[in-house]
Amino acid sequence: MTHNLAQCRILVKKAVQAGSKALFLPEASDYIASSPAESVSLVRSVEKSEFVLGLREEARRSKLPIHVGVHEPGLDPSKVKNTVLWINEGGEIAHRYQKLHMFDVDIKDGPALKESNSVEPGNEIPTPFDTPFGKVGPTICFDLRFPEISIALKRLGADIITYPSAFTVPTGKAHWEVLLRARAIETQCYVIAAAQVGRHNEKRLSYGHSMIINPWGVVVAELGGTSEEPEIATAEIDQDLLRKARLEVPLPRRTDVYPEV
Numbered sequence: 001m002t003h004n005l006a007q008c009r010i011l012v013k014k015a016v017q018a019g020s021k022a023l024f025l026p027e028a029s030d031y032i033a034s035s036p037a038e039s040v041s042l043v044r045s046v047e048k049s050e051f052v053l054g055l056r057e058e059a060r061r062s063k064l065p066i067h068v069g070v071h072e073p074g075l076d077p078s079k080v081k082n083t084v085l086w087i088n089e090g091g092e093i094a095h096r097y098q099k100l101h102m103f104d105v106d107i108k109d110g111p112a113l114k115e116s117n118s119v120e121p122g123n124e125i126p127t128p129f130d131t132p133f134g135k136v137g138p139t140i141c142f143d144l145r146f147p148e149i150s151i152a153l154k155r156l157g158a159d160i161i162t163y164p165s166a167f168t169v170p171t172g173k174a175h176w177e178v179l180l181r182a183r184a185i186e187t188q189c190y191v192i193a194a195a196q197v198g199r200h201n202e203k204r205l206s207y208g209h210s211m212i213i214n215p216w217g218v219v220v221a222e223l224g225g226t227s228e229e230p231e232i233a234t235a236e237i238d239q240d241l242l243r244k245a246r247l248e249v250p251l252p253r254r255t256d257v258y259p260e261v
């Protein structure tokens with residue numbers, strides 16, 4: 001966790017240098033464990049987490065809001081929550097979302113992971129929150145495969161949908177970009193997907209390829225798939241482009257035929 005905080009401090013410095021209005025970090029930025037037991041042994045409440053306290057201090061010092069994926073203790077002490085926090089420029093945790101969908105997969109010649117062994121899923125679609133550059137609707141990683149959540153966030157007024165992630169390599173190669181672009185196109189929102197990259201432990205390797213996608217579906221910034229040192233991708237949120245995409249291609253839903261989400 002100390003190492004991850006140091007890596008995140010480098011990213012904060014880079015974001016400040018770039019004049020960024022906010023920094024979006026990946027899912028599980030505090031740690032990636034190699035077993036459910038290890039995850040439960042490492043988890044701390046946000047009040048006690050050295051990682052979260054350190055980022056709050058960075059946010060306050062740099063007046064830079066930080067959107068970050070972390071673990072929090074579950075209601076069941078043998079579980080954790082997979083959450084994303086919005087730390088505002090005063091260093092306070094102003095918003096939070098708990099991952100809805102659990103990544104339970106068994107891929108031939110690929111990873112077998114059962115997130116639900118160690119993680120308690122959330123039960124609520126978050127309310128998009130205001131920032132100086134638009135309304136942000138957070139989701140996490142595997143939530144990307146469930147368009148209901150992004151459609152709901154759009155209906156609730158989101159301009160930017162986030163997918164902080166730690167995607168696996170085989171699923172990342174096959175699905176990452178196409179799903180992210182689809183979510184941007186069908187919601188006519190910006191998509192910000194900060195992704196972990198490289199090796200975590202003997203069992204886990206992440207695909208990387210952090211992306212920012214505009215509401216027309218264009219990838220406007222992208223990072224690579226290898227990790228020498230922490231990098232940021234930057235892009236401007238263009239309110240005119242949001243308006244233009246929605247005006248030019250209206251998407252009225254047929255909720256008389258299928259249910260509204």
Ligand SMILES: O=C(O)CNC(=O)[C@H](CS)NC(=O)CCC(=O)C(=O)O
Pocket residue numbers: 027028031032033039082103113115141142145166167168171172175
């Ligand atoms: O384990 C942690 O602590 C952090 N959580 C993750 O890395 C999660 C659960 S294992 N990863 C994903 O959801 C990957 C989804 C994915 O790769 C896909 O949808 O294809």
